[in-house]
Amino acid sequence: xxxxxxxxxxxxxxxxxxxxxxxxxxxxxxxxxxxxxxxxxxxxxxxxxxxxxxxxxxxxxxxxxxxxxxxxxxxxxxxxxxxxxxxxxxxxxxxxxxxxxxxxxxxxxxxxxxxxxxxxxxxxxxxxxxxxxxxxxxxxxxxxxxxxxxxxxxxxxxxxxxxxxxxxxxxxxxxxxxxxxxxxxxxxxxxxxxxxxxxxxxxxxxxxxxxxxxxxxxxxxxxxxxxxxxxxxxxxxxxxxxxxxxxxxxxxxxxxxxxxxxxxxxxxxxxxxxxxxxxxxxxxxxxxxxxxxxxxxxxxxxxxxxxxxxxxxxxxxxxxxxxxxxxxxxxxxxxxxxxxxxxxxxxxxxxxxxxxxxxxxxxxxxxxxxxxxxxxxxxxxxxxxxxxxxxxxxxxxxxxxxxxxxxxxxxxxxxxxxxxxxxxxxxxxxxxxxxxxxxxxxxxxxxxxxxxxxxxxxxxxxxxxxxxxxxxxxxxxxxxxxxxxx
Amino acid sequence: xxxxxxxxxxxxxxxxxxxxxxxxxxxxxxxxxxxxxxxxxxxxxxxxxxxxxxxxxxxxxxxxxxxxxxxxxxxxxxxxxxxxxxxxxxxxxxxxxxxxxxxxxxxxxxxxxxxxxxxxxxxxxxxxxxxxxxxxxxxxxxxxxxxxxxxxxxxxxxxxxxxxxxxxxxxxxxxxxxxxxxxxxxxxxxxxxxxxxxxxxxxxxxxxxxxxxxxxxxxxxxxxxxxxxxxxxxxxxxxxxxxxxxxxxxxxxxxxxxxxxxxxxxxxxxxxxxxxxxxxxxxxxxxxxxxxxxxxxxxxxxxxxxxxxxxxxxxxxxxxxxxxxxxxxxxxxxxxxxxxxxxxxxxxxxxxxxxxxxxxxxxxxxxxxxxxxxxxxxxxxxxxxxxxxxxxxxxxxxxxxxxxxxxxxxxxxxxxxxxxxxxxxxxxxxxxxxxxxxxxxxxxxxxxxxxxxxxxxxxxxxxxxxxxxxxxxxxxxxxxxxxxxxxxxxxxxxxxxxx
Numbered sequence: 001x002x003x004x005x006x007x008x009x010x011x012x013x014x015x016x017x018x019x020x021x022x023x024x025x026x027x028x029x030x031x032x033x034x035x036x037x038x039x040x041x042x043x044x045x046x047x048x049x050x051x052x053x054x055x056x057x058x059x060x061x062x063x064x065x066x067x068x069x070x071x072x073x074x075x076x077x078x079x080x081x082x083x084x085x086x087x088x089x090x091x092x093x094x095x096x097x098x099x100x101x102x103x104x105x106x107x108x109x110x111x112x113x114x115x116x117x118x119x120x121x122x123x124x125x126x127x128x129x130x131x132x133x134x135x136x137x138x139x140x141x142x143x144x145x146x147x148x149x150x151x152x153x154x155x156x157x158x159x160x161x162x163x164x165x166x167x168x169x170x171x172x173x174x175x176x177x178x179x180x181x182x183x184x185x186x187x188x189x190x191x192x193x194x195x196x197x198x199x200x201x202x203x204x205x206x207x208x209x210x211x212x213x214x215x216x217x218x219x220x221x222x223x224x225x226x227x228x229x230x231x232x233x234x235x236x237x238x239x240x241x242x243x244x245x246x247x248x249x250x251x252x253x254x255x256x257x258x259x260x261x262x263x264x265x266x267x268x269x270x271x272x273x274x275x276x277x278x279x280x281x282x283x284x285x286x287x288x289x290x291x292x293x294x295x296x297x298x299x300x301x302x303x304x305x306x307x308x309x310x311x312x313x314x315x316x317x318x319x320x321x322x323x324x325x326x327x328x329x330x331x332x333x334x335x336x337x338x339x340x341x342x343x344x345x346x347x348x349x350x351x352x353x354x355x356x357x358x359x360x361x362x363x364x365x366x367x368x369x370x371x372x373x374x375x376x377x378x379x380x381x382x383x384x385x386x387x388x389x390x391x392x393x394x395x396x397x398x399x400x401x402x403x404x405x406x407x408x409x410x411x412x413x414x415x416x417x418x419x420x421x422x423x424x425x426x427x428x429x430x431x432x433x434x435x436x437x438x439x440x441x442x443x444x445x446x447x448x449x450x451x452x453x454x455x456x457x458x459x460x461x462x463x464x465x466x467x468x469x470x471x472x473x474x475x476x477x478x479x480x481x482x483x484x485x486x
Numbered sequence: 487x488x489x490x491x492x493x494x495x496x497x498x499x500x501x502x503x504x505x506x507x508x509x510x511x512x513x514x515x516x517x518x519x520x521x522x523x524x525x526x527x528x529x530x531x532x533x534x535x536x537x538x539x540x541x542x543x544x545x546x547x548x549x550x551x552x553x554x555x556x557x558x559x560x561x562x563x564x565x566x567x568x569x570x571x572x573x574x575x576x577x578x579x580x581x582x583x584x585x586x587x588x589x590x591x592x593x594x595x596x597x598x599x600x601x602x603x604x605x606x607x608x609x610x611x612x613x614x615x616x617x618x619x620x621x622x623x624x625x626x627x628x629x630x631x632x633x634x635x636x637x638x639x640x641x642x643x644x645x646x647x648x649x650x651x652x653x654x655x656x657x658x659x660x661x662x663x664x665x666x667x668x669x670x671x672x673x674x675x676x677x678x679x680x681x682x683x684x685x686x687x688x689x690x691x692x693x694x695x696x697x698x699x700x701x702x703x704x705x706x707x708x709x710x711x712x713x714x715x716x717x718x719x720x721x722x723x724x725x726x727x728x729x730x731x732x733x734x735x736x737x738x739x740x741x742x743x744x745x746x747x748x749x750x751x752x753x754x755x756x757x758x759x760x761x762x763x764x765x766x767x768x769x770x771x772x773x774x775x776x777x778x779x780x781x782x783x784x785x786x787x788x789x790x791x792x793x794x795x796x797x798x799x800x801x802x803x804x805x806x807x808x809x810x811x812x813x814x815x816x817x818x819x820x821x822x823x824x825x826x827x828x829x830x831x832x833x834x835x836x837x838x839x840x841x842x843x844x845x846x847x848x849x850x851x852x853x854x855x856x857x858x859x860x861x862x863x864x865x866x867x868x869x870x871x872x873x874x875x876x877x878x879x880x881x882x883x884x885x886x887x888x889x890x891x892x893x894x895x896x897x898x899x900x901x902x903x904x905x906x907x908x909x910x911x912x913x914x915x916x917x918x919x920x921x922x923x924x925x926x927x928x929x930x931x932x933x934x935x936x937x938x939x940x941x942x943x944x945x946x947x948x949x950x951x952x953x954x955x956x957x958x959x960x961x962x963x964x965x966x967x968x969x970x971x972x973x974x975x976x977x978x979x980x981x982x983x984x985x
Binding site for chain 2: 052055056057058059060061062063064091093095097100101102103152154280282283284287288289290
């Protein structure tokens with residue numbers, strides 16, 4: 001797919017194109033580790049979730065956790081990818097104290113999931129991003145260097161936890177596209193419940209491969225930025241790294257293939273190790289594990305059990321509920337959000353429900369930094385509020401006030417409206433009286449309005465104010481126009 | 487009581503059942519024999535006498551009550567130091583595992599324990615099972631109870647090696663320091679020491695015994711098995727050692743038969759293959775003669791003899807010395823001085839690794855870790871490891887083809903009889919050639935047995951090897967029994983270590 005011209009960035013010698021590929025490491029949602037029965041629970045006391053296998057005691061052997069396999073297959077299906085009925089595990093050898101075996105069990109040669117693709121959306125333009133592969137591997141433990149002046153401590157709770165490494169093709173051309181891709185992958189994983197996508201806890205992180213080239217040229221030399229742990233940082237790291245590479249090339253230099261780290265505080269990427277210093281991991285098939293084999297029926301069975309995925313859900317929201325692409329896209333990004341919306345929209349007008357959920361509820365949640373699960377206004381409460389608007393019991397404006405009351409004090413919207421006398425005034429007599437009063441009090445404005453009918457709105461506003469917002473705005477507008485003879 | 491230690495496992499079992507003696511008496515007899523003989527032989531690296539006697543008493547109670555008597559009730563065994571035994575010395579005879587006592591039990595020893603067997607102690611071995619003479623042990627060499635006979639008919643005082651890596655197992659069984667022993671075989675480590683000590687060594691099909699809790703050398707080749715005094719005993723031991731184990735993904739779910747049922751069935755009508763490629767240059771005349779003798783015995787028992795070809799045999803040893811060190815280099819990475827065993831502190835982490843591993847591993851182990859690291863490294867992987875795996879497939883195919891025409895394959899176990907300490911330790915090629923007839927079996931994952939066939943001109947034992955189809959240990963035992971009956975049993979002429 002050709003890059004959109006606005007993806008190019010300007011350099012001294014002309015425009016440059018960024019080429020990005022991502023390796024997303026996603027922790028598999030499972031109770032036990034990939035090759036041992038130890039718990040994967042987060043936040044345990046150091047070394048409290050460590051089996052004899054995880055600690056690499058002599059003679060201990062890995063045994064595959066079938067649930068992790070199922071999760072990888074589900075994920076592969078969610079990424080529209082080839083599921084390999086036979087895959088193998090390999091050892092990646094290196095020494096580090098948080099790697100007790102001296103090797104990580106991974107899948108280099110024959111991964112469980114092959115090529116696939118997902119669709120991303122950037123500023124309304126859809127683009128397909130290729131998936132190269134997904135493989136299962138063990139996470140390492142954690143070294144803690146700041147607890148003792150002379151020693152480092154090691155916590156093996158994470159050691160052996162299952163990770164899925166999802167490798168994209170180098171199909172992204174801007175930081176925005178990379179961010180959209182990671183967001184989409186995260187959404188899919190969360191829908192599938194195969195990874196919680198929690199980047200703060202490190203349950204999802206990305207290695208970002210960046211290179212630059214003149215449009216149409218061969219791929220440039222890439223640098224890999226390791227372990228970037230937020231979508232915002234992924235964007236920043238790409239922009240900064242691309243600019244660094246362009247500057248080097250334009251100054252007549254060459255890019256060294258190397259592994260780099262992004263330092264958000266310094267706003268720069270720094271070299272970790274060059275290609276020459278790269279580890280020789282001495283990969284070879286793990287002789288402790290047989291090839292992982294299953295049949296198509298197993299895959300089909302898992303496929304049948306998959307939930308509705310975001311793209312399908314978005315299509316349904318648009319087709320069945322008449323939502324715009326934008327609204328539908330916003331709602332499906334997060335499954336909890338979509339579920340909330342569906343609860344509100346059940347039996348109600350889809351568009352109106354979407355407006356309330358997106359503008360009022362999400363707006364307010366964002367402001368408070370809350371997730372939808374933490375919302376003080378339940379879907380049932382919001383639905384009731386929308387019903388009050390639909391039945392002309394309250395105006396949209398009053399509804400916003402009621403929303404505020406429910407948010408901060410709780411309660412049923414209908415009861416609040418009743419108790420506080422917020423029902424809309426549709427009695428034309430009362431409205432006429434209010435209009436008369438305003439007209440009488442503002443003769444100058446009346447004169448101006450006759451010359452300039454647009455000023456009728458001012459009278460409507462005054463009347464609404466005088467009635468505490470309870471007057472039906474359509475009725476007020478009609479009466480104002482009639483009284484002013486417009 | 488010394489007579490008790492001379493019993494076979496089967497006879498001791500019958501004696502206990504008949505009330506001829508108690509397990510406590512039997513156990514005490516062995517503890518006394520170990521006390522007297524281990525100084526000379528160095529077969530045991532640790533003796534667990536108190537625990538053994540406590541277990542013996544429990545067995546005696548069961549036998550007295552007559553209920554819950556288990557298959558190996560009250561029978562004292564030696565356990566190779568490679569098997570994890572809860573709370574007991576488990577160091578694979580390496581300095582790097584100094585002081586290590588696991589809080590878990592290997593599946594094989596747990597099976598034996600649950601079958602009522604008693605552990606007398608842990609047996610010496612080549613460090614991490616790397617060696618063919620038991621000279622690489624951190625705990626010093628094991629001495630073969632057999633001695634050479636001089637030209638003038640006197641026994642020589644030259645110390646002979648008991649083979650390796652299961653040298654403690656073979657020596658202790660040959661010297662009556664246990665009824666039977668566990669051992670392990672990666673390239674010949676059960677069969678070669680059995681051949682050199684006049685004992686029976688059975689290496690089961692890969693996957694027959696669980697590797698859980700066995701200190702790993704080369705995972706795709708390692709397999710536990712027994713060293714015993716007789717073929718019948720080998721069957722008794724294997725029946726208890728073998729099991730399908732969910733804790734070892736490579737353990738295979740096939741039923742474990744009652745191996746004693748096949749004994750006495752003979753081999754009438756069986757087809758015996760004799761591979762022409764095993765007639766190697768430099769094979770001792772007496773080995774050649776023994777092999778022919780074996781052929782004749784089997785023929786006399788009603789089997790038919792067929793020359794077969796295993797064309798890739800000559801590549802087996804070089805390929806083995808790529809695959810085994812490659813896996814070992816990775817398996818031994820966990821011995822880093824961080825969590826258990828020996829730690830030699832350095833200035834920083836890397837130096838601690840380096841110092842701990844430099845001090846902890848012996849020369850042979852270091853050599854193999856280096857070889858393994860080299861063959862797996864970038865740029866060499868395909869030339870060595872990938873090629874070696876291809877050879878392995880070809881060796882398997884050689885045997886698959888052979889099984890279309892034969893039921894068993896007969897070969898010598900080793901090219902020559904027991905050698906003296908130090909004789910080959912400076913010549914790695916000569917030492918590695920000890921495994922030339924045995925490694926193919928590991929490379930193909932097949933079961934093999936070494937049975938004593940006769941004595942060399944020097945009066946030391948020689949072994950014959952039978953190889954069978956995967957999981958056909960029963961036929962292996964039938965063939966082994968025929969050789970055993972024809973050849974007779976062999977025991978050292980003088981019990982010099984008891985004095």
